[in-house]
Amino acid sequence: MFDNKIVLVTGGSRGIGKAVGLEFAKTNATVLINYTSSDDAANKAIEEMKKINPNGTFESFKFDVSNYQETENEIKHILDKYSKIDILVNNAGITRDSLFMRMKESQWDEVFEVNIKGIFNCTKSVVRSMVKNQYGKIISISSVVGEMGNPGQANYSSTKSAIYGFTKSLAKELGSKNINVNAISPGFIETDITDVLPDSIKTKYMEMIPLAKFGLPEDVAKSVLFLASDDSSYITGEVLKINGGLYT
Numbered sequence: 001m002f003d004n005k006i007v008l009v010t011g012g013s014r015g016i017g018k019a020v021g022l023e024f025a026k027t028n029a030t031v032l033i034n035y036t037s038s039d040d041a042a043n044k045a046i047e048e049m050k051k052i053n054p055n056g057t058f059e060s061f062k063f064d065v066s067n068y069q070e071t072e073n074e075i076k077h078i079l080d081k082y083s084k085i086d087i088l089v090n091n092a093g094i095t096r097d098s099l100f101m102r103m104k105e106s107q108w109d110e111v112f113e114v115n116i117k118g119i120f121n122c123t124k125s126v127v128r129s130m131v132k133n134q135y136g137k138i139i140s141i142s143s144v145v146g147e148m149g150n151p152g153q154a155n156y157s158s159t160k161s162a163i164y165g166f167t168k169s170l171a172k173e174l175g176s177k178n179i180n181v182n183a184i185s186p187g188f189i190e191t192d193i194t195d196v197l198p199d200s201i202k203t204k205y206m207e208m209i210p211l212a213k214f215g216l217p218e219d220v221a222k223s224v225l226f227l228a229s230d231d232s233s234y235i236t237g238e239v240l241k242i243n244g245g246l247y248t
């Protein structure tokens, strides 16, 4: 599976995005990861992929997904070099938590710029080539808080709800071009984003999770591969929830 497929994972240097890259490395896919700040983390992710598949092709690309021009230029560079992108995983995301009364305009804007505008920028830069090839899988990472809301995350949860509308609209536009557009909505997954939360919040979440454990990045990665594979070719406009039973 994934022979001759080219995958681009945004925010692929750490956390869920890195796990997605490592999972694809077990296949014959060419895995391209994007990141924006830590060269060390990106190099380490590439090294880990090479360990899994010494004959595989893996490369990292540093660009800020919230910057349209930078994203378009880098994706054009990728398309020139690899000729296509078959699978786009819109994973890069940030939090800037604050209770709404105290939330600064910059905290609102930054989260929208990366989490939503970033998805526009990447998808817009890739979609023409997918339409030309009459093949594509676009998978965006939403969040359980996009469904249930969360105090201190009015900005973040709004961006994650927006992914629902984006996914369902684009699925309707691109279905006839053989492009599947889906999203994944993870619950509480152990990564750097959740590591910084106070123990009291972690305990509160744990009490709400029927499976009584936090998810691992690999749990999300395996579902990304399912939605990227032709095993799910009749699924589009769907949001797959990976949350251990943490429903609203």
Ligand SMILES: NC(=O)c1ccc[n+]([C@@H]2O[C@H](COP(=O)([O-])OP(=O)(O)OC[C@H]3O[C@@H](n4cnc5c(N)ncnc54)[C@H](OP(=O)(O)O)[C@@H]3O)[C@@H](O)[C@H]2O)c1
Pocket: 010, 011, 012, 013, 014, 015, 016, 017, 034, 035, 036, 037, 038, 039, 041, 063, 064, 065, 066, 091, 092, 093, 094, 114, 141, 142, 143, 144, 185, 186, 187, 188, 189, 190, 191, 192, 193, 194
């Ligand atoms: N962890 C959870 O519980 C959870 C739950 C639901 C949804 N999610 C979503 O899953 C996705 C991944 O989360 P995570 O927990 O794995 O996060 P993470 O560990 O903080 O990793 C974030 C990744 O995104 C990259 N990134 C951040 N801003 C970027 C930008 N402007 N341009 C390009 N890359 C950028 C980071 O690269 P640098 O290090 O170079 O900045 C890093 O590779 C996010 O969309 C998040 O909202 C996470």
